[in-house]
Amino acid sequence: MSTYEEEHGTTGSNASDRRDLRSQLHSLYQENGTSNALLQMLSQLIPESMQEELLEDTKDGCPDNYIDSLPRIKKKDLKEQESCSICCCNYKDDEYPLVVELPHCSHRFDLECVAVWLSKSTTCPLCRDDVLSHKPKIDVSQVEMEDEWGMYG
Amino acid sequence: MSSRLVKEYKLIFKTLSQDPTYSHILSLSPSSDENLRQWESVISGPPETAYYGHNFILLFEVPSNYPLEPPKVQFQANAVPHCNVDYDSGRICLNILEDAHWTPAWDLLHCVHAIWLLLANPEPDSPLDVDLACLIRAKDFSAHNTLVAYYLNGGSRGSK
Numbered sequence: 206m207s208t209y210e211e212e213h214g215t216t217g218s219n220a221s222d223r224r225d226l227r228s229q230l231h232s233l234y235q236e237n238g239t240s241n242a243l244l245q246m247l248s249q250l251i252p253e254s255m256q257e258e259l260l261e262d263t264k265d266g267c268p269d270n271y272i273d274s275l276p277r278i279k280k281k282d283l284k285e286q287e288s289c290s291i292c293c294c295n296y297k298d299d300e301y302p303l304v305v306e307l308p309h310c311s312h313r314f315d316l317e318c319v320a321v322w323l324s325k326s327t328t329c330p331l332c333r334d335d336v337l338s339h340k341p342k343i344d345v346s347q348v349e350m351e352d353e354w355g356m357y358g
Numbered sequence: 359m360s361s362r363l364v365k366e367y368k369l370i371f372k373t374l375s376q377d378p379t380y381s382h383i384l385s386l387s388p389s390s391d392e393n394l395r396q397w398e399s400v401i402s403g404p405p406e407t408a409y410y411g412h413n414f415i416l417l418f419e420v421p422s423n424y425p426l427e428p429p430k431v432q433f434q435a436n437a438v439p440h441c442n443v444d445y446d447s448g449r450i451c452l453n454i455l456e457d458a459h460w461t462p463a464w465d466l467l468h469c470v471h472a473i474w475l476l477l478a479n480p481e482p483d484s485p486l487d488v489d490l491a492c493l494i495r496a497k498d499f500s501a502h503n504t505l506v507a508y509y510l511n512g513g514s515r516g517s518k
Contacts, residue, residue, distance in 0.1 A: 290462075290463040291362075291425060291462045291463065292361070292362050292365075293362050293365040293366065293369070293465075294361075294365070318462070321426060322426060322462055325426070328461070330461040330462045330463040331461070331463045333461065
């Protein structure tokens with residue numbers, strides 16, 4: 206009988222790692238459905254890019270990938286006297302201004318300035334809009350645990 | 359970010375000399391030319407309050423990561439009887455000056471203006487001077503104003 210690994214050409218060691226993880230998860234889930242260790246192991250099954258998003262929810266500011274994803278404003282869309290309210294510098298004084306706009310409240314800042322602020326806060330410096338409140342959160346608690354672990358099949 | 363302080367310095371000078379909205383701010387500048395981290399301001403008492411006719415000195419300490427952190431600001435010690443000011447130290451209780459409520463879009467001029475507004479609008483629910491706060495809570499404004507005037511004119515606060 207051919208195994209799953211042979212049929213799909215995946216490496217055996219990786220698959221046995223996963224099987225270990227799976228059985229560990231099973232026993233953990235039966236012991237304590239809400240334990241932190243369980244959540245941490247579960248998060249290993251998720252691609253790295255998404256892991257960051259889930260784990261960084263606990264710190265004060267915004268996750269780095271949120272700050273990186275802020276929309277940039279083209280130089281030609283900047284007004285002549287427009288300035289960053291954090292450093293008070295005119296955007297156009299810089300030959301290559303790197304200006305971003307917060308979604309929803311549309312307030313603009315130098316990326317360099319607002320990135321430092323958003324790494325320790327989640328509010329817009331000008332209107333206190335909670336920038337993360339508009340982002341759909343991935344709710345880990347509602348994910349159902351399937352007996353068959355169909356995600357591997 | 360000290361370039362921001364330099365920008366503020368220039369802007370403040372321009373604003374104070376041109377904008378009548380800030381005529382109650384008599385001065386706001388660094389204490390000395392060498393140190394941009396220490397500022398001093400003089401404000402006049404708001405009209406129609408017990409503080410009118412008196413001037414008050416504010417002392418600023420600007421942290422190195424300003425404007426990400428708020429400036430530390432207090433009145434001159436032993437000079438300001440107010441329910442949100444600790445008379446002996448000059449410490450001010452004002453939420454925008456706390457880390458949790460500060461935003462980097464505010465500047466030193468905003469702070470001075472906010473403190474001037476606080477003089478006219480005491481907030482008895484977070485008092486540093488309980489006696490004055492009690493008088494406001496009891497709505498006995500004439501007693502409050504008389505007491506403030508008494509202290510401002512050199513009246514003794516008694517021994518502690």
